[in-house]
Amino acid sequence: MSDTLALLGGSKVINFELNRYNSLGPEEVEAAKKVVESGNLSQFLGCWDPDFYGGPKVQEFEMNCREYFNVKHAITVNSWTSGLIAAIGAIGIEPGDEIIVSPWTMSASATAILHWNAIPVFADIEPNTYCIDPVSIEKNISPYTKAIMVVDIFGQSANMEEINRIAKKHNLKVINDTAQSPGSLYKGKYTGTLGDIGGYSLNYHKHIHTGEGGILVTNDDELAERMQLIRNHAEAVVKDKGVTNLTNMVGYNFRLGEIECAIGIEQLKKLDSKIKSRIHAAERLRNGLKGLSGLKLPEIRSGATHVYYIFPMEIDEKVTGVSKNRIYEALVAEGVSDISLQYANLHLLPMYQKKIAYGSKGFPWTSDICKREVDYSKGICPVAEGLNDSTYLGYEMCVREFPDEHVDLVIRAFQKVWNHLNLLK
Ligand SMILES: *Cc1c(COP(=O)(O)O)cnc(C)c1O
DSSP states (O other): OOOSOGGGTOOOSOOSOOOBOOOOOHHHHHHHHHHHHHTOSOOOOSSSSGGGGOOHHHHHHHHHHHHHHTOSEEEEESOHHHHHHHHHHHTTOOTTOEEEEOSSSOTHHHHHHHTTTOEEEEOOBOTTTOSBOHHHHHHTOOTTEEEEEEEOOTTSOOOHHHHHHHHHHHTOEEEEEOTTOTTOEETTEETTSSSSEEEEEOSTTSSSOOSSOEEEEESOHHHHHHHHHHHBTHHHHHHHHTOOOOTTOOOOBOOOOHHHHHHHHHHHHHHHHHHHHHHHHHHHHHHHHTTOTTEEOOOOOTTBOOOOSSEEEEEOHHHHSSOHHHHHHHHHHTTOOSEESOOOOGGGSHHHHTTOOBTTTTBTTTSTTOOSOOOOOTTSSHHHHHIIIIIEEEEOGGGBOOOHHHHHHHHHHHHHHHHTGGGGO
């Protein structure tokens, strides 16, 4: 292999496509086949009936999730975005209420808030874990704040001890968007189970999946009932079910099917082993990249485990003397795929910058329900913004299987680029 950088005409370290991550196997095929053969692809009824809670596979998968995550209630939904919407409706949010959320997350963490005509308020993130910063949460609390949308980003928990303390002090609800961190632990408990409501995505690039889908978890009976209602045409059911609290009982169809739940049952059995191999690959990568100057490797919160949806790194351009964009180009040229220079800064999306969401006239921000001017300008989240602007380099481990020899190739590509940084200046 030529030692010349591929970017400068040499040969690539990785000259084939690394294996796609695939958690599916014959067990899922068999489980899905059985459901099809049964002829029962969904058994939900939108009226008050035993089938209001779905068919056998829905109920079995939910029971297994309760047991795995050690929670009182697990509720399947047809996507985690649906789950977030159900969660926010369930806590009784009023139009114009504010929910504090991280900008460093997938867009649905914040749009789920807007879906109830509530107002997302962006708090900055912690520099080393990229999770929402409790100090910034507290600074952003207003008389209108009702909840905190905590995102357990990239594979590990946010600082839930501190966040729960703040929530208690200010009487706020806590929702955990744990889409990227199923099976990770925080002080001995599963991430996502430490707030009022949490949950996980089952879309195809998460640790385990059902194509599309999500799981809500909570230990609160009333919130569970309200989420089950929102999942399944609440308005049509409340009267017969004897529900008197009509707040946000505007129903949706967020129901997950029998095939997905049958697949989910098999996927959940694999979660521990999938996490184990992901952690193994990440630790091997960490060892191999250790010592590359100016490259910061992911930090794990004390008392937490990390399950590496993304392996986040940072490049200190002052140390490397080369911009992260140039290093990125050199890595991509060596055949390192699935790295990215940016993650989200949601507040900078056109929707927030122009404050145009529902209709064209600025609803909800321009409406009477919005009680104050909320600031989305660049500069409000300096840590999150700084990452995208100059330091962040994420390795999307969720995309690939990582046998040791492939991790070693990735390491070799990084080492090769670092050995030639002077040529990239
Ligand atoms: C994937 C993801 C979602 C959305 O989940 P879907 O199941 O795709 O709707 C929400 N939040 C975060 C942080 C995610 O990574």
